[in-house]
Amino acid sequence: MVEVTFVTHKGEKRTVEGHEGDSVMQVALNNGVAGILADCGGALSCATCHVHIAPEWIEKVGRPGVEEETMLEMAVDPDETSRLSCQIPLTGALNGLVINLPASQL
Numbered sequence: 424m425v426e427v428t429f430v431t432h433k434g435e436k437r438t439v440e441g442h443e444g445d446s447v448m449q450v451a452l453n454n455g456v457a458g459i460l461a462d463c464g465g466a467l468s469c470a471t472c473h474v475h476i477a478p479e480w481i482e483k484v485g486r487p488g489v490e491e492e493t494m495l496e497m498a499v500d501p502d503e504t505s506r507l508s509c510q511i512p513l514t515g516a517l518n519g520l521v522i523n524l525p526a527s528q529l
């Protein structure tokens with residue numbers, strides 16, 4: 424199992440577990456983490472699964488691909504830490520990952 428900690432924009436933390444291969448978006452939805460809508464179900468066509476990667480995890484998580492970058496332009500207030508959580512598969516190397524949730528998806 425891989426632990427992921429979600430931090431709301433108010434600083435509230437919640438740590439949950441997911442399986443390797445699950446996306447960060449799936450882990451959030453499976454555990455009822457609020458703040459990720461994922462309207463398209465992970466098809467890279469909505470940007471409502473937008474999250475901010477904690478700075479210390481950015482290198483391990485990696486940068487968005489070209490298609491994801493295009494979709495991120497539709498997210499609310501994207502920045503250099505932004506990723507679409509449906510495009511981040513969990514691996515053992517991401518155990519302890521910290522995800523900052525945006526204030527809003529819409």
Ligand code: FES
Nearest residue numbers: 463465469470509
């Ligand atoms: S769930 Fe729609 S882009 Fe990630």
